[in-house]
Amino acid sequence: MISPAGFGALLSEFAENFESRGELGASVSVWIEGEEIISEAGGWFEAERRRPWTTRTLVPVYSATKAPAAATLLLALDQHGLGPDTPVGEVWPGFPLPTATFAELLSHQCGLAALDQRASLWKHEEIVAAIEAQTPAWVPGEGHGYHPRTFGALMDEPVRRLTGGPLAWFWTSRVARPLDLDFWIGLPHSQHRRVATLYPGKASPADFKEGFYQAFQDQGSLTHRAFASPKDVRSVREMNDPKAWSAGFPAMGGIGTASALAKFYQIISGRIPGPFSESIRAALATRIVDGDDLVLLKPTAFSCGCQLDPLDDIGRKHRHLYGPATKAFGHPGAGGSHAFADPENGLSFAYVMNQMELSVMPGHRATSLIDALYGS
Template identity: 55%
Template sequence: MNASELEKSFQKNFTDRQELGASVSIWKDGEEVLSLAQGWCEREQERPWTQETLVPFYSTTKGLASATVLLLMHERGMTPEDLVCSVWPEFPVKKGTIGQLLSHQLGLAALDEKADVWDYDAVIAAIEKQQPNWQPGSAHGYHPRTFGFLLEELVRRMTGETLGDVWRKKIAEPLQLDAWIGLPESEFDRVARLYPGKQNKEDLESGFYRQLHTPDSLVKRAFSSPRGLHSVREMNEARAWQSGFPAMGGIGTARAVAKFYQAACGAIPFFPEAMMPWMQGMRSCGEDLILCTQTAFSCGFQLDPIDMVGRKVRHHYGLSRRAFGHPGAGGSQAFGDPDSGLSFCYLMNQMELSPLPGAKSLDMIRAMYL
C-alpha cells in the first residue's frame, strides 16, 4: 500500500472535489493500517470531523444487513438454496431461493401497490401481492429500497426481533463496531449533516438518469418503491436515524465498517467458514435492469462484474475477483478483499449523484494496491 499516494488522494477530495467532511479507514490482516479524518460535520464549521464522527451511509447498509441474515441462516442450518417460502410462506415467488433474493434476481424491485416507507405492514402486504417485474431467475436488477424490507421480514420471521437489533447483538457488539441500523438517541450528537449532490449535464445524459427521470419506467418505480424518505433533508432527521431501514438506514464510522469487512473476508476470525462463499461467491452478473450498467452480486454484496473470458470489467472492489462490498448513495464505499487481507471504507457528508463509486474513493483504492 502506498500510504503517501493514498493520503494525497484523500487531500485532493478536499482541494479539488468540494469534500466537506470525510473519513477513510484501511485494515490489513486484522489491524487498522491507515485512518484519516478531516473536515467538518456541517457547512457552518461548528463541529470538526473526527474518526469518531458518525454519518448515514445509505446502501452501504445492505452489506451489513445481508451478513446479519446469512449468520441467522447458518445458525439454523439453512443455506442460500433454501426457498424464501420456507421462512415466509406468503412470499409471492414460490420457487425463489434466498440466494436469488439476496442477489437481486427475483424481480421485486418495484411495487405496483402504493405503500409508504414508514408503514411496514403496508409494504410487506404490497410485496406479498406483487407480480415479479421480470421472470425470476432470468435476469437481475438492483432492489434499491425493497431489499431492506425483504431482509427485515426474513429476520422477523426467524427471530421475532428487528434486523437492527440482531445486527447489534450478533455482529456489531461482539466486534465492537460503531455502526447501527437504528441509531439510539444517546449517539445523536455524533452524527454529521448530509448535503445533496448537484446534477450536471453528464449525469443527466447517462442511461440510468434518463430512466430515473422517465415517468413509470422500471428504474423510476424501483427508486420510488416504497414511497417516502427521498430527500437528503429527511435523512438528517432523528426519525430517519432511528428507522433501522436495512437497505439505507445504516449510520456509523468508516473504521467500524472497514473492520466489519475484515471479519467478512476472514482477516479477523469471526464468521463461520461456511458463510464465506455465500458472501464472496458471484450469483448474478451482467446488465442490471435497474442500474442500467454491468453489475454483479453475491448473497447481498456487490462484486466487480467479469467479461466473457473472466476478466474484471472494472475495479470498484480492488484487484481480486473475490473482493466484495457495497457502495452507498452519494459516494460511500466499503469492501473486503480475501486474497490480499485488505478492507476499506470511505464515508463523507458532501454527496455526489452517481449510484456507483466515484473518483473520491476509487483513487484511494488504486493507491491501496501500489
Template identity: 60%
Template sequence: MDLDAVELAFSKNFEEFGELGASVSIWKEGVEVLNLADGWCEREKVHPWNSATIVPFYSATKALASATLLILLEENGLSPDDLVCRVWANFPNSSATFAELLSHQCGLAALDQKSSVFEHEEVIAAIEAQEPNWDLGDGHGYHPRTFGFLVDEPVRLLTGKRLGEVFRERIAEPLGLELWIGLPESEFDRVATLYPGKMNKSDLASGFYKEFNQSGTLVRQAFSSPSGLQGVHEMNTSKAWQAGLPAMGGVGTAQGLAKFYQVAIGAIPFFSDDVLNWMRTPVVTGDDRILMTPTRFSCGFQLDPLDENGDKIRHNYGKGMHAFGHPGAGGSHAFGDPDTGISYAYIMNQMDLSVLPGAKSMGIIETL
C-alpha cells in the same frame, strides 16, 4: 502499501473535489493501518469532522443486513439454496431461493401498491401482493429500497426481532463496531449533516439517469417505492436515523465498516466458513435491469463484473479478483479483499450524484 500516497489522495478530495467532511479507514490482516478524518460536519463549519463522526451511508447498509440474515439461516439449518417460502410462507414467488432474493433476482424492485418506508407491515403487504417485475431466471436488477424489507421480514420471522436489533446483538456489539441500523438517541450528537450532490450534463446523458428521470419507468419506480426519505434533507432527521431500514438506514464510522469487512474476509475470525463463502461467491452476473450497467452479486454483496475474457470491467473493489463489498448512494463505499487481507471504507457528508462509487473514493482505491 504506500500509505503516504493514500493520504495525499484523501487530501486531494478536499482540494479538488469539494469534499466537506470525510473519513477513510484501511485494515490489513486484522489490524487498522490507516485512519484519516478531516473537514467539517456541516457547511457552517461549527463542528470539526473526526474519526468518531458518524454519518448515514445509505446502501452500504445492505451488506450488514445480508450478513445478519446469512448467520440466521445457518443457525436454523438453512442455506441460501433453500426456498424463501420455507421461512416466509406468503412470499410472492414460491420457487425463489434466498440466494436469488439476496442477489436481486426476484423481480420485486418496484411495488405497485402504495406503502411507506416507515410502515413495515404495509410494505410487506405490498410485496406479497406484487406481480414480479420480471420472471425468475430472466436476469437481475438492483432492488434499491425493497431489498431491506426482503431481508428484514425473514429475520423477524426467525427471531421475533427487527433486523437492526439482531445486527447489533449478534455482529456489531461482539465485534465492537460503531455501526447501527436504527440509531439510539445517545448517538445523535455525533451525526454529521448530509448535503445532496449536483447533476451535470454527463449524468443526464447516461442511460440510468434518463430512465431515472422519466416518470413511469421501472428504474424510477424502483427508487421511489416504497415512498419516503426521497430527499437527502430527510436523512438528516432522527426519524430517519431511528427507522432501522436495512436497505439504506445504516449509520456509523468508516472504521466500523472497514473492520466489518476484515471479519467478512476472514482476517478476523468470527463468521463460519459457510457464511464467508456465501458472502464472496458470485451468484449472478449480467446487465442490471435497474442500474442499466453490468453488475455481479453474491448473497447480498457486490463484486466487479467481468468481460468475456474474465477481466474486470470496473475496479470499484480494487484489482483483487475475489474482492467484494457494497457502495452507498452519494459516495460512501466499503469492501474487503480476501486475497490481500485488505479492507477499506470511505464515508463523507458532501454527496455526489451516483449510485456506484465516484471519483473521491475511486481515487483512493486506485492509489491503494
C-alpha cells in the same frame, strides 16, 4: 500486494479531495490481516464548519448498509440450520416466489424491485403486504436488477420470522455490540449528537445523458419505480432527520464510521473472529450473477447481498470499484460512501463522507483512494 507507498499515495489523494474535489468531511480506513493500517479523517460535520470531523464521526451511508444487513439475514438462517439454498417460502409462506432461494433473493434475481401497491418506508407491514401482492417483473433465470429500497423488507421480514425481532435488533445484539462495531442499523438517541449533516450532490448536464439518469427521470420506467418504492424518505434532507437515523432501515439506513465498516469486512473475510460461519462468508463473497442490470442499466455483479466488479467474457473487469482483485466484494452507498473486502490481500477498505456526489456508484473521491492504494 499492497506496499507502504500505496498507503502514502492514498493519504495524498485523501488530502487532495479536500483541496480540489469539494470534500467537506470524510474518513477513510484500511485494515490488513486484522489490524487497522490507516485511519484518517478531516473536514467538518456541517457546512458552517463548527465541529471538526474525526475518526469517530458517524454519517449515514445509504446502501453500504446492505452488506451488513445481508450478513445478518444469513446469520439468522444459519442459526436455524438454513442457508442460501433454502427456499424463501419455507420461512416466509406469503412470499410471491416461494421456491426461489435466499441466494436468488439476495442477488437481486426475484424481480421485486418496484411495487405496484403503495407502501410507506416507515411501515414494515405495508411493505410486506405490497411485496406479497406483487407480480414479479422477472424471475430467477431471466436476469437480475438492483433492488434499492425493497431489499430492506426482503431481508427484514425473514429475520423477524426467524428471530422474533427486527433485523436492526438482531444486528445490534448478535454482531455490532459483541464485536464493538460502531456501525448502527437503528441509531440510539444517545448517539445522535455524533451524526454529521449530509449534503446532496449537484447534477451536471452530462449526468442526464447517461441511460440510468434518463430512466430515473421517467416516472413510468422500472428504474424510477424501483427508487420510488416504498415511498417516503426520498430526499437527503429527510435522511438528516433523527427519526430516520433511529428507524433501522436495512437497505439504506445504516450509520457508522469508516473504521467500523472496514472492520466488518475483516470479520466477514475471516481475518477477525466473529459469528459468521465459513459458509456465510463464502455466500457473501461468491459471485452469483453477472451481467446487464435491469434497473441500473449497466453491468453489475452480485453475491448474496454484496456487489463485485462485473467481468467481461474473458474474465476482465469492466470497472475497478473494488480494486484489481476479481474476488473483491463489498457495497457502495448512494452519494459516494464505499466499503469492500479484498480477501486475496487480506485487506478491507471503507470511505464515508457528508458531501455527496450524484451517483449510485462510488465517485472519483472514493475511486482515487482505491487507485492510489493499489498503485493503479
